[in-house]
Amino acid sequence: MNLTIIGSGYVGLVTGTCFAEMGNHVTCVDLDEKKIADLNQGRIPIYEPGLEPVILSNLADGRLRFTTSLAEAMTDSQVYFIAVGTPPGEDGSADLRHVLAVAREIGRCLDKYAVIVDKSTVPVGTAEKVAAVIQDELDKRSVDIAFDVVSNPEFLKEGAAVDDFMKPDRIVIGCNSDQARDIMCNLYADFCRNHNRMVMMGVREAEMTKYAANAMLATKISFMNEIAGLCDALQVDVEKVRLGIGSDSRIGFPFIYPGCGYGGSCFPKDVNALISMAEENDLEPMILNAVHQRNADQKNVLFRKIVARFGSDLSGMTFGLWGLAFKPGTDDMREAPSVVLLRQLIDSGAKVKAYDPEAMDVAMQELPKDWFEKGALVLCQHQYDALDDVDALALVTEWKPFRHPDFKVMSSLMSQAVVFDGRNQYDPKEMKSEGFEYWGIGRCG
Numbered sequence: 001m002n003l004t005i006i007g008s009g010y011v012g013l014v015t016g017t018c019f020a021e022m023g024n025h026v027t028c029v030d031l032d033e034k035k036i037a038d039l040n041q042g043r044i045p046i047y048e049p050g051l052e053p054v055i056l057s058n059l060a061d062g063r064l065r066f067t068t069s070l071a072e073a074m075t076d077s078q079v080y081f082i083a084v085g086t087p088p089g090e091d092g093s094a095d096l097r098h099v100l101a102v103a104r105e106i107g108r109c110l111d112k113y114a115v116i117v118d119k120s121t122v123p124v125g126t127a128e129k130v131a132a133v134i135q136d137e138l139d140k141r142s143v144d145i146a147f148d149v150v151s152n153p154e155f156l157k158e159g160a161a162v163d164d165f166m167k168p169d170r171i172v173i174g175c176n177s178d179q180a181r182d183i184m185c186n187l188y189a190d191f192c193r194n195h196n197r198m199v200m201m202g203v204r205e206a207e208m209t210k211y212a213a214n215a216m217l218a219t220k221i222s223f224m225n226e227i228a229g230l231c232d233a234l235q236v237d238v239e240k241v242r243l244g245i246g247s248d249s250r251i252g253f254p255f256i257y258p259g260c261g262y263g264g265s266c267f268p269k270d271v272n273a274l275i276s277m278a279e280e281n282d283l284e285p286m287i288l289n290a291v292h293q294r295n296a297d298q299k300n301v302l303f304r305k306i307v308a309r310f311g312s313d314l315s316g317m318t319f320g321l322w323g324l325a326f327k328p329g330t331d332d333m334r335e336a337p338s339v340v341l342l343r344q345l346i347d348s349g350a351k352v353k354a355y356d357p358e359a360m361d362v363a364m365q366e367l368p369k370d371w372f373e374k375g376a377l378v379l380c381q382h383q384y385d386a387l388d389d390v391d392a393l394a395l396v397t398e399w400k401p402f403r404h405p406d407f408k409v410m411s412s413l414m415s416q417a418v419v420f421d422g423r424n425q426y427d428p429k430e431m432k433s434e435g436f437e438y439w440g441i442g443r444c445g
């Protein structure tokens, strides 16, 4: 099939690349000229394991191409995916400006029946708005061309996106027309050869499914973070509780790891957007508000433990920080708990030596320049360099190389062997026997 993907950000790039890998001819469009020029040269703008070789081989085979011109990309496609950003507006609701601008452009160029797919995460009712904008442009042109708007939300996880796309748990397709349903099923058939993973529903249901999935996962995490706070207060080890409840198949193990808060571009944004949708409909989103508040507060948990241990004036102290990305497997620092902790430490007079396996360039670009200029933050080349002469280590992201470090080397480098473990990576008993003072999340201290 010939496909056009509009928006070559994270979702668009992965979607287009994986469809090309399945033999489709895919044109990816983006307004950013530098990004498109780089992609045409085989330079990939994001870090995502496994993505680069698939882009390169499909570029070389001519199944994938990149352009800044939607009009040029709209010559022969049967399906158009809208995968542009939906940043949060000032009130937390999703800003549909880019989505609707793309819809208008599609309406200006459409010359035969096509399926327009909302891939971006968009509020319930957006497909209807997209259809109205396209129809408006067709009316202006006085042409009568049929089209369908379908909702096909993405469930990719950063760091595992190619695998998630190639081997999806489910493919949700929200569709109100038989013709569009057949085209979408045909397109996705190769991704579910052994077992049908397509879940068909109405358009509004698919739009809601995306938000409900992210909000449910965020709720599991926030619930567990709240239990971890109770465990700290009641001298209970939350790791044992996690094992105890996760083994109930109705609860399950995924997304019940307590920590120093969830981040990224999706959970915080989507929980807020759902809160806005509830409020716009005069409903009080009690659980969603609590999930949001718990997470905002959870990002303070490491700092609170540090202040409880060292006092609120940290001047003259230096902290090591392991992990800047919001989670392992990505260089993305959006809404990362590390940024909250860095600000708190630096505002309290401390210096920080930080290390992350992938996010150092992003940190250099995105963190306040004055932190570097005044020497409050130093980015280190190696995880152990970030321990040199520090009073304590804060582990914020659970990258694999932090899982089994050399504790002897660590304690020989640190001026005080104190570890604040924001992801419960270590066993408190083992840490004690290695001579560390250990503070985890919900691990009795």
Ligand code: UGA
Binding pocket: 121, 154, 155, 156, 157, 158, 159, 214, 217, 221, 254, 255, 256, 257, 258, 259, 260, 261, 262, 263, 264, 265, 266, 267, 326, 327
């Ligand atoms: C999330 C969803 O998992 C994807 O299904 C969805 O497609 C995506 O959002 C999206 O809407 O685009 P992602 O943001 O890449 O994916 O990250 P996750 O792996 O879900 O992790 C989110 C955050 O939760 C991270 O900060 C992670 O550290 C935290 N987390 C996760 C916990 O604190 N505890 C857990 O048990 C699991």
